[in-house]
Amino acid sequence: VNRPNHSVVSEFVFLGLSNSWEIQIFLFCFSCLFYISSLTGNLLIVVTVTSDPYLHSPMYFLLANLSVIDLIFCSIAAPKMICDLFRKQKVISFGGCIAQIFFSHAVGGTEMVLLIAMAFDRYVAICKPLHYLTIMSPRMCIFILVGAWTTGLIHSSTQLAFVVNLPFCGPNVLDSFYCDIPRLIKLACTDTHKLESMVTANSGFISLGAFFLLILSYIFLLATLQKHSSGGSSKALSTLSAHITVVVLFFGPLIFFYVCPSPSTPLDKFLAIFDAVLTPFLNPVIYTFRNREMKVATRRVFSLLLGVRKTI
Numbered sequence: 001v002n003r004p005n006h007s008v009v010s011e012f013v014f015l016g017l018s019n020s021w022e023i024q025i026f027l028f029c030f031s032c033l034f035y036i037s038s039l040t041g042n043l044l045i046v047v048t049v050t051s052d053p054y055l056h057s058p059m060y061f062l063l064a065n066l067s068v069i070d071l072i073f074c075s076i077a078a079p080k081m082i083c084d085l086f087r088k089q090k091v092i093s094f095g096g097c098i099a100q101i102f103f104s105h106a107v108g109g110t111e112m113v114l115l116i117a118m119a120f121d122r123y124v125a126i127c128k129p130l131h132y133l134t135i136m137s138p139r140m141c142i143f144i145l146v147g148a149w150t151t152g153l154i155h156s157s158t159q160l161a162f163v164v165n166l167p168f169c170g171p172n173v174l175d176s177f178y179c180d181i182p183r184l185i186k187l188a189c190t191d192t193h194k195l196e197s198m199v200t201a202n203s204g205f206i207s208l209g210a211f212f213l214l215i216l217s218y219i220f221l222l223a224t225l226q227k228h229s230s231g232g233s234s235k236a237l238s239t240l241s242a243h244i245t246v247v248v249l250f251f252g253p254l255i256f257f258y259v260c261p262s263p264s265t266p267l268d269k270f271l272a273i274f275d276a277v278l279t280p281f282l283n284p285v286i287y288t289f290r291n292r293e294m295k296v297a298t299r300r301v302f303s304l305l306l307g308v309r310k311t312i
């Protein structure tokens with residue numbers, strides 16, 4: 001078969017976020033602040049959990065792994081966005097664009113599975129407390145992690161398989177600041193209706209399904225807690241509400257992007273910034289502020305880092 005030389009596009013141009021100087025300065029400060037805070041906050045969680053023997057339990061291992069994922073996730077699109085803000089020509093190579101899509105879906109898929117695993121962990125802790133350590137054994141934790149990353153990589157590769165071979169022949173302007181599939185597909189010189197519904201099915205229904213699964217399991221757990229309300233339940237309640245907040249923050253924007261098919265509204269872009277820098281920043285904040293053990297442990301790490309001796 002004589003394959004026509006369609007793919008002449010070697011780079012894409014981002015329109016960016018705004019042309020107004022004031023908004024650009026604001027976005028620059030906002031994104032820098034939250035990007036750096038995301039990095040520090042998540043790094044702090046990883047250091048705290050790995051260095052504190054009191055936190056060597058499945059729940060905290062999963063939390064630290066979530067922080068590693070957040071560290072990667074916020075470094076996929078945000079640094080380039082921040083560097084691009086004041087550039088006239090915001091370009092990204094074809095390969096760079098594909099890489100952004102690949103990593104964001106791989107890491108996003110992994111995070112989704114990890115959030116489900118964290119709900120399962122809370123289910124075991126609340127409903128089968130006596131078997132907690134046998135069910136959530138180190139082997140189980142490793143199994144969960146391997147499963148999460150495998151799922152992420154498979155999801156991401158299947159998404160890319162649809163996109164990589166599309167013919168891109170002319171228009172190469174993306175009204176965005178990062179590459180993602182729904183927008184990229186619209187630039188292909190072919191009929192992409194089938195493909196768009198495939199992407200909606202793959203990303204949209206998976207995230208919608210996972211979201212409802214998670215919300216239902218947390219409602220079930222809250223109901224169980226209500227029934228056997230005992231001394232430890234207020235702590236369990238605050239842990240659960242932290243989990244639920246993170247789940248809503250993670251899935252809200254995702255569902256908006258993939259299920260509601262109207263890209264390129266300003267709201268869309270601001271939600272994307274929210275997803276890129278604010279959500280990874282909020283995870284550590286929510287977990288550390290809602291959890292007494294984490295708070296105490298973080299303080300310990302801080303005083304170690306600052307070389308302060310404990311005097312009390």
Ligand SMILES: *[C@@H]1O[C@H](CO)[C@@H](O)[C@H](O)[C@H]1NC(C)=O
Nearest residue numbers: 046050061062064065141142
């Ligand atoms: C991730 O989870 C595994 C398995 O529980 C654990 O051994 C590892 O320390 C965790 N990673 C981090 C960075 O805490």
